[in-house]
Amino acid sequence: MNSYDVVIATFDDHQKxxxxxxxxxxxxxxxxxxSVIGKGYHTEEKIIGFYNIGDRMKMWGKYGAFWGALWGLLFGGVFFAIPVIGPVVVVGHLAALVIAAIEGVVEGAVVVGGLSALGAALFDYGIPKDxxxxxxxxxxxxxxxxVGHGPADEMARARAVLxxxxxxxxxxHQAVSPAVATSHLAPAAT
Structure with a gap:
């Protein structure tokens, strides 16, 4: 498996x-x-659905323009609800890993160790659980x-920009490798 670096910047507001x-x-x-990850701020308490790269994104609330612009720039995304956290939007490459984690849950596996679908996707990137x-x-x-992932030199440049x-x-996170896809999944109890 090829290793790569992952840089993750946390911001306290969408403008930054x-x-x-x-x-x-x-x-x-x-x-x-x-990828960019943040809350979707939808007012209902149910999963809205998944949006594919070709779909038009319609967001609700004060972050609509922010998410709409990022949706087009970062090549697709997903909007879903995480218990306790609430509605979350993930745009960019990481969205595919979130969908894979959710599909694993739907197909009879459960995310264990306290990780949500978002957490499972980050873990699949090779990010340590803590x-x-x-x-x-x-x-x-x-x-x-x-969140950015790629060659060490490019991620060092990205880190400076961020x-x-x-x-x-x-x-x-330097020289990480994707986690084994089933390392955080276990068969659902029947």
């Missing part, structure tokens, strides 16, 4: 996350390697994550 994404774009980064729990807590507290964008927390 948006500025960070704009700086990454202006810096010439391949945005297919980046860090995953911190990222889930940041999203629960209305924070936004900008650092200049007002991140409240900035982590670099």
């Amino acid at each position: 996350a948006n500025v960070a994404v704009s700086k990454l774009i202006d810096g010439g980064f391949n945005m297919k390697g980046f 860090s995953v729990i911190k990222y889930e807590a940041a999203v629960k507290a209305d924070g936004f994550l900008v 650092q200049s964008s007002g991140a409240t927390r900035l982590d670099m």
